[in-house]
Amino acid sequence: MEARPLDALNRARDKKVIVDCKNGKQYLGTLRAFDIHINIVLDDTEERHNGEVTRKLGNAFIRGDTIVLISPQ
DSSP: OOOOHHHHHHHHTTSEEEEEETTSOEEEEEEEEEOTTOOEEEEEEEEEETTEEEEEEEEEEEOGGGEEEEEEO
16 A cells, blocks of 8 residues: 555654755754644654754744655654
């Protein structure tokens, strides 16, 4: 059976992921939850810009319509 996008996200739950957003920022954190709109919740989140950590955010909610890419670390 072919995997669906939400199946791939399910496999990444409770693992570190890298999230690239339309504004050029990147977030690294542990994927805790998501919904059908790909809104996601990350724990232990770091915000990065040009590869440099700019902020430590802790728990973060990222709207799905701002996300370009989600990749397991």
